[in-house]
Amino acid sequence: MMTIKVHHLNNSKSQRILWALEELGLDYEIVFYKRQPSFAAPDDIKNIHPLGKAPVVEIDDFVMAESGAVVQYLIERYGEGKFMPDRSSSSYAKYIELMHYPEGSLSPPLLDQLFIRMLPVEDETFKGFTQQRVMNHLSYVDGLLEGQDYLIDNEFSGADLQLTFNLQGANAGGGLRHYKNLEAFVQRMEARQAYQRSIDKGGEFSLGFKK
Template sequence: MITVHHLNNSRSQRVLWLLEELGLPYEIIRYERDPKTMLAPASLRAVHPLGKSPVITDGDLTLAESGAIIDYLIDRYGAGRMAPPAGTPARLRYTYWLHYAEGSAMSPLLLQLVFNKIETAPMPYFIKPIAKGISSKVKSSFIEPQIRQHLDYLEGELGKSEWFAGNEFTGADIQLSFVVEAAEARGGLDTSRPKLMAYLKRIHARPAYKRAIKRGGEYSLLS
């Protein structure tokens, strides 16, 4: 039995989604973020040394990292589904998107989250204007232009096919879903990029996505 060590409001939601798409049985062990720090609990370190989610166990295997988990589940249980055939140009494109999501696209979105928290964090009143000024400058000069560049790139790529790796829905779309949802939540994604917004509607309408949300519980990127 596959076990998903599932942290609320995290990337592990897309692992649940993939398992629903593949129709695989699985169980969930739930972990809650610290309400003050928003970090994962220390108990996750008993599963994996980094103490982060997602992590799955499958028999004697313990595996972390969203992309590695998606790759493993599709290779082992996909039976030809959810990924283009090996050795094809479509497979190379699929692999690219699988790595791009966390390797490039999430970095500026994570920085945006961190600098937003700096602006609202408790601090002495005489420091707050300085901190907010530095944060605002970093966001406007570096972070926000980077996010716009990635969103323009993603919008253009979706102009080539219905899904990111081609005209078939694949694990790459599951991997990129968190990026696009995070961009809508805090990265300025709106109707000015209609293809990305239509992509969000398509993934949110999938029955397996809805089942995963129901099983996974709170997922604040959708609120």
């Protein structure tokens, strides 16, 4: 019998894992952690994984970090074909690309935007550079969603789930109001019953960090 334990930090990427598990209809246990006033994760997550970040997920005896990887793995192993295209289809390459893209490319400028607000960083050159990177990415993603509700074959997949967290962060950081497809996408994702259940179980969720 498989067991899953999610080390869940409030207002963090571990929200993705709860949502994925709810979409997949799997049983799991949550261990709750609370951010420190500095916004840092509490030190005791380091007892579970040396990087000391959430999510960390225990699947049977294996301890796994990296939210994009965990979502990809859970869907492959337990999805019974749901939430990802068939590996022999032409959509599979796009799926793999968009499973890596949110953390690999979209997240770094959004993180920098967050650091600029939180530390704060006063350097005007870096602020302008970061803003330009964020806008390039949001325009790109807005284009991907033109005329469709979901990223891959217009069906909900792990790629939509991955993307949502980063867009929620972008919304907190500088707003999605100039990107009509992205605002509607986030609302559509947050309206999903599995998403709602993940909020019920994981606790209040907000990326509108205030210093």
